[in-house]
Amino acid sequence: MDDFRGSVIPVLAFTALDKNHEAQPQVTVSTVYGSDHGDLVTPYGTSIDILRFSGTGAYDAADVRVTVQSAAAARIPAGLHDVKTQALDGDGHEITKFERFSAVRLTNEDDIPVSVRIAYILWDQPLHGDTQQATEVTPIGGLTRIPxxxxxxxxxxxDAAAEASRNSNRAAVSLKAYKSQ
Structure with missing residues (x-):
């Protein structure tokens, strides 16, 4: 249980860097999971977020500089495993994330309860060698506690159903759960 006590809520600032590691002040960096505004709960050790780049030169960003603005202890620990998502149809049957879904089943493999939010992400289709960007992010439901x-x-x-319906059968979508409070 000691590993769970180090869960934190970071607020991070990101600066886009070009291939020469020069700052790109015209590029804005935001996040999908909210590590830039305190929505992401991270377990002890390591965590990830998905970065979004916008502005002139966004596709030229090659790296980022990360600054920790604050970090607070999480009330609800993050756990060590990713929560699994499974799209469900109107009858509760498993379907792919590429189909029109009515619900999402979340599975927690950790020994502790966790709280998550779900993001439905539409990705662009970049040319070979270019980075892929999250073009639209739609929340599915609200904060959900999983035993x-x-x-x-x-x-x-x-709103999420309309987005999923509009993007069903597209090759570049993700259904991601992330720890939150």
Missing amino acids: AHGTAVVEVTA
């Missing part, structure tokens, strides 16, 4: 070694089902909101 230890348990599951929870989140119904898709009307």
Whole structure:
């Protein structure tokens, strides 16, 4: 249980860098999971977020400089495993994330309960050698608590259902759960 006590809520600032590691002040960096505004809960050790780049030269960003603005202890620990997502149809049957789905089943493999949010991500289709960008991010439901070694089902909101319907059968979508509070 000691590993879970180090869960934190970071607020990070990102500066886009070009291939020469020069700052790109015209490029804005934001995040999908919210590490830039305190939505992401990270476990002890390491965590990830998905970065989004916008502005003139966004596709020229080759790296980022990260500055920790603050870090607070999390009320709810993050756990060590990623929460698994499974798209479900209106009858509760498993389907792919590329189809029109009505709900998302979340599975927690950790020994502790965790709280997550779900992001439905539409990715662009870059040319070979270019970086892939998240072009649209739609939240699915709200903050959801999942028991230890348990599951929870989140119904898709009307806005999220419209987005999933519009993007169904596209090759570049993701359905991601991330630890939050």
